[in-house]
Amino acid sequence: MNRREFLGWIGVGTLASSLPVAIVACTPSGKSDISGPLTVGTLGDLDQKGQLVTGEGAGKVLVIRDPAKSDQLLAVNPICTHKGCDVEWKADQTAFVCPCHGAKFGADGTVQAGPARESLPTFTVKVDGSNIVVEG
Ligand code: FES
Numbered sequence: 001m002n003r004r005e006f007l008g009w010i011g012v013g014t015l016a017s018s019l020p021v022a023i024v025a026c027t028p029s030g031k032s033d034i035s036g037p038l039t040v041g042t043l044g045d046l047d048q049k050g051q052l053v054t055g056e057g058a059g060k061v062l063v064i065r066d067p068a069k070s071d072q073l074l075a076v077n078p079i080c081t082h083k084g085c086d087v088e089w090k091a092d093q094t095a096f097v098c099p100c101h102g103a104k105f106g107a108d109g110t111v112q113a114g115p116a117r118e119s120l121p122t123f124t125v126k127v128d129g130s131n132i133v134v135e136g
Pocket of ligand 1: 103115
């Protein structure tokens with residue numbers, strides 16, 4: 001093996017070893033992550049808007065009232081597990097709906113219709129006074 005062939009093999013090895021990192025970086029992880037309690041808004045805000053959204057990436061949170069128990073709240077990461085578009089809560093469909101390819105998720109984040117295959121990550125949510133607080 002001459003010098004040119006050797007350097008070519010090193011280049012191929014470097015490219016091959018970096019591919020898994022590049023693929024992971026482009027794929028929705030299905031993981032949610034917020035550091036510490038996060039106040040999303042108030043119950044009044046939620047009742048006025050129907051849904052509250054805050055944060056970015058794995059720490060993005062969407063809060064709704066549980067359609068089955070309106071005194072309970074549910075929180076999901078609204079980034080679609082298919083290709084990463086933001087889902088929206090559609091009360092008339094009782095589902096989180098993705099505008100990109102039509103995936104639907106139940107209020108608990110579970111997949112109701114593809115192409116998504118993985119559930120939306122969920123967060124623990126509680127009410128502190130009139131504030132809505134989400135934890136990882
Ligand atoms: S990105 Fe949501 S269905 Fe494709």
